[in-house]
Amino acid sequence: MAKLGTKPGSNRKGRLVSDHGQEVRNSLSRADVLTTAMLAGAGVAAGGALLGGLADGAASQPSRKQDLEILNFALLLEELQSAFYADALQRGSLTGELRQFAEQVGAQEEEHADLVRQAPGDDVRELPAFDFGDATGDAKTFGRTARDLEDLGVAAYNTQAPNLTKDALGAAARIVSVEARHAAWIRDLLGENPAPFASEPRASAEEVTRALNRTGFLG
Amino acid sequence: MSDLTLTTLDRDGALLEPLAGLHGSTRAEFLSKAALGGATLLAAFAAPPDADAQSAKRDVAILNFALALEYLQDAFYSEVERLGGFSGELGRQARVVGAHERAHVEALRKVLGGRAISRGRYDFRGATEKPEAFTRTAVAFEDLAVAAYKGQAPYISDSGLLVAALGIHTVEARHAAWIRRLAGSSPAPNAFDEPRTGKSVLTLVARTNFTMKTGSRRSPRFTG
Secondary structure (H helix, E strand, C coil): CCCCCCCCCCCCCCCCCCCHHHHHHHHHHHHHHHCCCCCCHHHHHHHHHHHCCCCCCCCCCCCHHHHHHHHHHHHHHHHHHHHHHHHHHHHCCCCHHHHHHHHHHHHHHHHHHHHHHHCCHHHCCCCCCCCCHHHHCCHHHHHHHHHHHHHHHHHHHHHHHHHCCHHHHHHHHHHHHHHHHHHHHHHHHCCCCCCCCCCCCCCCHHHHHHHHHHHCCCC | CCCCCHHHHCCCCCCHHHHHHHHCCCHHHHHHHHHHHCCHHHHHHHCCCCCHHHHHHHHHHHHHHHHHHHHHHHHHHHHHHHCCCCCHHHHHHHHHHHHHHHHHHHHHHHHHHHHCCCCCCECCCCCCCCHHHHHHHHHHHHHHHHHHHHHHHHHCCCHHHHHHHHHHHHHHHHHHHHHHHHCCCCCCCCCCCCCCCHHHHHHHHHHHCCECCCCCCCCCCCCC
């Protein structure tokens, strides 16, 4: 796994064939480095409640009700990202293009959250108070965490998209490619391959929940 | 809306000719229908879901539309490599992205089997030789691919195919961000990426004049 400051080019081999499972595992194990917080029983419960009756896989029939479940899940991710960038900017640990990245991307995550929030209407679930700990304290940890959150966001949207009704899918598609742009941008800034696979890896709701809980950000 | 027909949109015929076969007509019949009716092919992108057979047919048309774009990109990046490539980061971008576009072509051809359209001939008019022209073209191709996949995704009926198309869609967005940063532009210029209709994508592709007329005697210095 490439580390921040790794010489550019050391992790830029293109992959012709992507092994989705492996990529997801990689992205999840990267999430492990974010924090030493272990998967705690309380964390699982919090995540479980947030994710509600979210369906997995592409087998379930799209419905308005299911849209709301998925959009609440998307809202959590957008709010988490938005708060993460705001926290990093507030702590003042970023300079140069990394700061520019946080400003521009943070503002876009806020716009995403605004759009996603409209859909669930009164059914919006209450979000936890986020706690980013040391993840926003220095540029290095911020960069890696941003990469993990953006990669995870893309995988989460892509995996849930087939479960959405066509209207909701259209809206989610306008967001997910922007998340992918964010992911590529921060990867490039870290000296990593911005597009490490020919086909985007997927992550089930359960895998995303587990990764989020491991970060400890959900309090 | 301007009264563009497919023949004016697709001046080269490279996109249109193979697709005519999908509609069970000869090229001449298809062209005349296209000229009369406007968008026979494009109707396939926009028709409301009906019978299963119609959905399956539309999925095939959409995948072939995607394949045409992937062929174009594959040819573009592969030609850069054949010409010796660019140095540094730009060369690396072309190699990595080229490998992806080839993988996309392979995947789409595999799914389509005998229904896959054939590869066109291209003349990139210097865009594969000069770094500045390459960069500009690559930004345009990648942003266009993102918008094209996004425009078609809601019309794909088969959930397996939808999953595959979405998996390519965001990889194209990563490519776009990467080359935009190299071009000195913002990798993510807008909070939302907007879709493009099939018709508008074909219009833009035709305007590049990169695809060669079938039967053209023009012989590009290099051809994808």
